[in-house]
Amino acid sequence: MYTVVVLALPDVIAFDLATPIETFGRVRLPDGRPGYRLVVAGHEPSVQAGPLRLAVGEGLDAIERADLVVVPGRNDPLQPSPPAVLSALRVGAQRGTRIASICVGAFTLAEAGLLDGRDATTHWLAADELARRHPAVRLNPDVLYTDNGSILTSAGASSGLDLCLHIVQRDYGVAVAADAARLAVAPLHRPGGQAQYIVRNRATHRTSTLQRAFSWIEANAYRDLTLADIAAAAGMSVRTLTRRFKDETGQSPMQWVSGVRIRHAQDLLESTDHTVDRIAAQTGFPTTSNFRSQFGQLLGVTPGAYRRVFRPQPSGSREGPPGPPGVAVARDLRSRRR
Incomplete structure (x- = not known):
C-alpha cells in the first residue's frame, strides 16, 4: 500500500484538495484491499479553504513517511508559501519521494525549486505568470499533466483527476486505474490536452x-x-x-x-x-x-x-x-x- 500525503496549505482550493483524497481513497485492488493510505498534512492545525475551515490531520513530518505528496493549488498562488513547507518538499524530493501538484499548486513546487529544468504545466490562465516568475521551468500550458518520474504537475481543475488516475495506472496497472475511473465517472484518458x-x-x-x-x-x-x-x-x-x-x-x-x-x-x-x-x-x-x-x-x-x-x-x-x-x-x- 502506498501512503499519499495531501498538503493542506493556507488558502487551499477545496476542489484541488478533495480530488486526490477522493480518487486515491476509493482505489481498491483486485482482492478488495485499499490501494492507498491517505493523510492530510500541513504546518498549521487548521486552514481556510474559501468559505470552509478545515482541520489538518498531521504535521509536515508526515512527508517523511510518504510515497507520494500531492500539493493542491491555492486561491492566491502568488502569495509566498510557508518556508517550512518549501523545506519539507525539498527534503522529500531529495529522498526520492514522488511529489505532484494540482492546478496552480505548481507555483509552490516552482518556489521550492523542484521544477527547475523540468517539464511542467499549470492552469492556462496562470501559465504566463509562472513562466515569468520561474524562467528555468520548461512550461507547457497545452498538456493536461506532466510526468518527470518523481515530479509531476497537472493543469486546471479536472486535470488533477487525470493526473491521479495516471498515477494509479503507474502504481497498479490499467485494470485498477480503469475501476477508479469508473467510480469517478470519468474517462481513464481524455483526448487532447488543456489547449482545448x-x-x-x-x-x-x-x-x-x-x-x-x-x-x-x-x-x-x-x-x-x-x-x-x-x-x-x-x-x-x-x-x-x-x-x-x-x-x-x-x-x-x-x-x-x-x-x-x-x-x-x-x-x-x-x-x-x-x-x-x-x-x-x-x-x-x-x-x-x-x-x-x-x-x-x-x-x-x-x-x-x-x-x-x-x-x-x-x-x-x-x-x-x-x-x-x-x-x-x-x-x-x-x-x-x-
Missing part, C-alpha cells in the same frame, strides 16, 4: 496600437483575408502591421486570424448542431480538411471530440456518461473570460 480549454486571440488591451486591426479581424475573419486587407483596415503598411503583431502578440497577423477563426468555430460547436463542413465555411477556412487540420494542431482534438466535451447533451441523452466534474468548472471559466 484556452480562450484564444481575444484582444483585451484597449490601449493596443492594434486595437483597430483586432476589431476588424473579429468582424471579418470569415472572409478570405490577406495581409494587405488587414493592413489597409488597420491604416498601416504590411511591414508595420507584421512587426507590431509580432511585438504585441508574438504571432503573425495570419496566425492571429487563424486563432480567431478557431475560437469562432469553438463557439459554433458548443452552441449549434451545424455540421463540421458548414462551420468550416462559416468561419473562413478554405476547406473542411484545412479546418480539421488547424483545429487539431491548435487544440489537440478533433472538432467532433471538442463538441462532445463542451456541447451539453439533451436531458435524458444516452450518448454516454458525463465527463470529469472539472469540465463544467473549466467551461464556466472560459465563459467568464469571454
